[in-house]
Amino acid sequence: MSSQTAILGAGVMGETLLSGLVRAGRRVDHLLVGEKRPERARELEERYGVAVVGNVEAARRADTVALVVKPQDMADVLAEIAPELRPGQLLVSLAAGITTAFIESRVPAGVAVVRVMPNTPALVDEGMAAISPGSHCSEDHLAEAEALMGSVGKVLRIPERQQDAVTAISGSGPAYIFFVVESMIEAGVHLGLPRSTATDLVIQTLVGSAKMLRETGTHPTVLREQVTSPAGTTAAALRELEIHKVRAAFLAAMEAARDRSRALAEGS
Ligand SMILES: NC(=O)C1=CN([C@@H]2O[C@H](COP(=O)(O)OP(=O)(O)OC[C@H]3O[C@@H](n4cnc5c(N)ncnc54)[C@H](O)[C@@H]3O)[C@@H](O)[C@H]2O)C=CC1
Numbered sequence: 001m002s003s004q005t006a007i008l009g010a011g012v013m014g015e016t017l018l019s020g021l022v023r024a025g026r027r028v029d030h031l032l033v034g035e036k037r038p039e040r041a042r043e044l045e046e047r048y049g050v051a052v053v054g055n056v057e058a059a060r061r062a063d064t065v066a067l068v069v070k071p072q073d074m075a076d077v078l079a080e081i082a083p084e085l086r087p088g089q090l091l092v093s094l095a096a097g098i099t100t101a102f103i104e105s106r107v108p109a110g111v112a113v114v115r116v117m118p119n120t121p122a123l124v125d126e127g128m129a130a131i132s133p134g135s136h137c138s139e140d141h142l143a144e145a146e147a148l149m150g151s152v153g154k155v156l157r158i159p160e161r162q163q164d165a166v167t168a169i170s171g172s173g174p175a176y177i178f179f180v181v182e183s184m185i186e187a188g189v190h191l192g193l194p195r196s197t198a199t200d201l202v203i204q205t206l207v208g209s210a211k212m213l214r215e216t217g218t219h220p221t222v223l224r225e226q227v228t229s230p231a232g233t234t235a236a237a238l239r240e241l242e243i244h245k246v247r248a249a250f251l252a253a254m255e256a257a258r259d260r261s262r263a264l265a266e267g268s
């Protein structure tokens with residue numbers, strides 16, 4: 001992997017990547033951060049001992065530049081750093097919706113671009129990242145982006161046309177799961193359980209179910225059927241979820257996320 005990596009934009013996802021690289025053993029003096037908010041920059045310097053510099057200096061010194069600003073800020077950051085970029089350098093964009101073509105049209109020819117859709121479980125090294133190469137990207141560049149994201153979880157190579165759907169599933173996905181968890185805890189409280197008991201029950205049920213999915217490789221439908229006794233409690237609950245069209249709501253939600261990802265590319 002290249003010696004210097006810069007992270008431009010150190011909010012939730014930027015810090016997630018930074019902390020993962022540090023946990024994975026990356027030397028802090030091989031990392032640079034560009035961050036607009038001075039108080040946030042100081043916080044990261046204190047927490048990680050990392051050098052926070054201007055975007056222009058970071059782009060000049062780094063071999064790999066991770067772009068972790070909001071999609072709406074991407075054009076400004078690219079305009080700022082483009083004069084410093086050189087062919088062969090690697091830009092790894094983690095921004096939802098932003099295409100490799102959008103980035104390539106704003107930087108010098110020959111700069112390699114990889115589009116990534118990460119997710120926040122990277123904070124505990126259980127991230128899911130999907131990566132797609134741009135048009136000037138060699139296998140070495142793609143492997144480098146894979147190693148970068150691989151330090152905080154799993155990485156899948158996908159065609160770029162699938163990125164908006166991936167954003168809807170795994171990028172935003174943790175929020176849907178947390179929403180379900182919140183809803184189940186509130187239901188437990190409604191049924192008379194102490195909040196701490198409901199919380200413990202829901203979290204362990206989630207972790208156990210996730211582990212079953214990963215470790216048994218059994219289809220989720222089969223696992224659900226194993227829990228559903230004839231005329232039992234689970235069947236009664238699932239009937240309500242079907243009546244309330246939860247399956248259709250998930251489909252509509254993810255179509256909305258996919259469409260929003262597409263719109264972000266157009267700057268809205
Ligand atoms: N939060 C999430 O779960 C995920 C986020 N992403 C993508 O990651 C990117 C960042 O998202 P978050 O970290 O959630 O946002 P955030 O708002 O927490 O972080 C963005 C950071 O960029 C900084 N910033 C803004 N303009 C800048 C500039 N010109 N130069 C340097 N720093 C600048 C902001 O001060 C802020 O600290 C977005 O493009 C988002 O689509 C992708 C997948 C998941």
Ligand SMILES: O=C(O)[C@@H]1CCC=N1
Pocket residue numbers: 096167171172
């Ligand atoms: O909500 C968003 O736009 C970002 C991208 C995927 C997850 N968070």
